[in-house]
Amino acid sequence: MDDSTPAGGFDKGLTSYGDAGFAAFLRKAFIKGAGYSDDALSRPVIGIVNTGSGYNPCHGNSATLIEAVKRGIMLAGGLPVDFPTISIHESFAHPTSMYLRNLMSMDTEEMIRAQPMDAVVLIGGCDKTVPAQLMGAASAGIPAVQLVTGPMLTGSHRGQRVGACTDCRRFWGNFRAGEIDEPELNRVNDQLVASVGTCSVMGTASTMACVAEALGMMVPGGASAPAVTADRLRLAEKSGAVAVAMIAQKLTPEKIMTPHALENALRVLLAIGGSTNGLIHLTAIAGRLGIAIDLAAFDRMGRATPVLVDLKPSGAHYMEDFHRAGGLPAVLRELRPLLHLDALTVTGRTLGEELDATGPAFAQDIVRGRDRPIYAEGGVAVLRGNLAPGGAIIKQSAASATLLEHEGRAVVFENAGDLARRIDDPALDVTAGDVLVLKCIGPVGAPGMPEAGYIPIPKKLGRQGVKDMVRLSDGRISGTAMGTIVVHITPESAIGGPLAAVRTGDRIRLSVANRSLSLLVSDAEIAARLAAAGSTRANPVERGYRKLFLSSVTQADQGCDFDFLRAVATTASVPQSP
Numbered sequence: 001m002d003d004s005t006p007a008g009g010f011d012k013g014l015t016s017y018g019d020a021g022f023a024a025f026l027r028k029a030f031i032k033g034a035g036y037s038d039d040a041l042s043r044p045v046i047g048i049v050n051t052g053s054g055y056n057p058c059h060g061n062s063a064t065l066i067e068a069v070k071r072g073i074m075l076a077g078g079l080p081v082d083f084p085t086i087s088i089h090e091s092f093a094h095p096t097s098m099y100l101r102n103l104m105s106m107d108t109e110e111m112i113r114a115q116p117m118d119a120v121v122l123i124g125g126c127d128k129t130v131p132a133q134l135m136g137a138a139s140a141g142i143p144a145v146q147l148v149t150g151p152m153l154t155g156s157h158r159g160q161r162v163g164a165c166t167d168c169r170r171f172w173g174n175f176r177a178g179e180i181d182e183p184e185l186n187r188v189n190d191q192l193v194a195s196v197g198t199c200s201v202m203g204t205a206s207t208m209a210c211v212a213e214a215l216g217m218m219v220p221g222g223a224s225a226p227a228v229t230a231d232r233l234r235l236a237e238k239s240g241a242v243a244v245a246m247i248a249q250k251l252t253p254e255k256i257m258t259p260h261a262l263e264n265a266l267r268v269l270l271a272i273g274g275s276t277n278g279l280i281h282l283t284a285i286a287g288r289l290g291i292a293i294d295l296a297a298f299d300r301m302g303r304a305t306p307v308l309v310d311l312k313p314s315g316a317h318y319m320e321d322f323h324r325a326g327g328l329p330a331v332l333r334e335l336r337p338l339l340h341l342d343a344l345t346v347t348g349r350t351l352g353e354e355l356d357a358t359g360p361a362f363a364q365d366i367v368r369g370r371d372r373p374i375y376a377e378g379g380v381a382v383l384r385g386n387l388a389p390g391g392a393i394i395k396q397s398a399a400s401a402t403l404l405e406h407e408g409r410a411v412v413f414e415n416a417g418d419l420a421r422r423i424d425d426p427a428l429d430v431t432a433g434d435v436l437v438l439k440c441i442g443p444v445g446a447p448g449m450p451e452a453g454y455i456p457i458p459k460k461l462g463r464q465g466v467k468d469m470v471r472l473s474d475g476r477i478s479g480t481a482m483g484t485i486v487v488h489i490t491p492e493s494a495i496g497g498p499l500a501a502v503r504t505g506d507r508i509r510l511s512v513a514n515r516s517l518s519l520l521v522s523d524a525e526i527a528a529r530l531a532a533a534g535s536t537r538a539n540p541v542e543r544g545y546r547k548l549f550l551s552s553v554t555q556a557d558q559g560c561d562f563d564f565l566r567a568v569a570t571t572a573s574v575p576q577s578p
């Protein structure tokens with residue numbers, strides 16, 4: 001090894017024995033035990049993050065993808081080496097997947113740092129995996145390409161097309177309302193997830209795939225191809241080849257995820273009617289790079305960015321349809337005048353150059369033109385007021401138009417357990433015009449900010465035909481959820497945010513037009529109630545990851561990242577453009 005040049009390939013990041021030559025010799029001996037030749041070991045090394053897991057059907061095609069990525073790497077002259085990290089599936093993570101996102105990001109970052117690789121292909125898909133990988137890669141700082149497993153196929157139930165998980169919620173709501181019986185519920189359960197892959201609507205997984213592509217961290221067109229298609233495998237092969245080429249260009253994540261790229265991603269988040277979780281994750285990713293997301297400026301951007309993609313839950317279609325309609329490049333083409341076309345992508349070309357290469361638009365009815373949007377403004381609006389001094393958000397494109405301006409009586413649940421105990425109690429004093437309030441499901445309170453903000457409609461109201469009510473919490477909602485649901489109320493109730501002061505019977509006013517969320521109680525009374533209540537957090541935790549989580553997690557406006565993982569200094573704020 002020549003000490004004058006930085007080590008690459010298998011000579012990178014040698015184990016500390018106090019003798020670099022011996023460390024390299026030993027490493028080579030071990031890897032040769034796996035049958036590698038000197039020629040193979042002289043190539044640039046591309047790590048492939050393997051998140052395949054029996055607990056993660058959303059990543060059920062990982063093995064096939066890894067083979068295709070390896071093919072791309074070897075065709076480009078590199079040596080692929082796959083390695084495992086944590087894998088997180090939404091339905092198999094207790095207490096909630098968000099609790100583990102930062103752990104996965106640390107695992108990703110540290111294993112990229114610890115093991116010898118010159119570039120890395122990140123294979124993620126399910127909701128928290130892509131943000132965790134982008135956060136980890138941003139901090140690790142070597143060339144990285146995001147590949148997603150791709151969306152699942154849709155199924156069919158009694159002639160009706162169905163897919164996870166907007167339809168999961170709809171059928172469950174129908175069951176609770178007594179509109180379908182248990183045998184039918186079980187039959188539709190067979191059809192909702194028709195193949196491996198991520199949820200088939202514009203939920204968080206699809207949102208983060210589109211966001212990663214808009215950031216430039218994915219090969220163009222990589223967000224939408226279904227998990228079980230040839231297109232998905234070709235994208236995997238290309239991702240491998242691109243990773244090799246990025247090494248010579250020294251194309252590290254901070255050169256791609258610039259303020260301009262983040263603005264593009266925020267614009268896309270709004271235009272696709274993306275999941276509210278996308279904002280938290282983008283905030284966390286940007287925070288790793290010293291870039292702040294200005295919520296007020298994001299809201300102004302939202303007023304100038306229509307929703308163009310007709311996908312559930314904001315619209316009517318599924319990811320398969322989006323792919324056939326051209327996928328994200330079709331959206332980017334429509335948004336072109338609003339984008340920073342100079343932003344670099346993993347291919348080494350700019351977003352503008354990539355768009356020029358996508359070919360002309362064609363007739364389809366999934367991605368609308370800006371002259372006939374699905375929704376005139378962006379999907380997400382930012383609210384403020386005495387209930388949310390640090391902000392709250394609502395996915396207005398998936399809300400009931402009749403409830404966007406609403407004043408009602410609060411019906412308060414102190415935590416998720418209280419909600420579970422009382423929501424279906426026939427004696428619950430609640431009417432359709434009330435505002436359901438759920439406390440203690442924020443980053444600290446739950447902990448992990450679960451997607452429990454989708455408070456069910458009380459059964460007795462559901463059976464009267466009530467489909468939606470104004471619902472508030474300091475938690476999150478799934479990207480697949482519909483309804484007039486305010487989430488991310490900051491600061492959260494468990495750390496003494498004003499939400500903690502709300503009592504059943506108080507009046508609450510929501511005005512999406514004015515971007516306000518108000519508790520109609522005097523400031524003095526709110527302060528007195530908060531002082532009397534103190535922090536609602538129970539016993540301090542003594543050990544383990546939970547202790548680390550509770551002592552380090554930030555609020556939603558900082559992406560719920562751990563404070564010690566964020567960049568030391570903030571050097572920019574986005575978006576700058578309306």
Ligand code: FES
Nearest residue numbers: 058126198199205
């Ligand atoms: Fe994995 Fe929906 S549960 S993407």
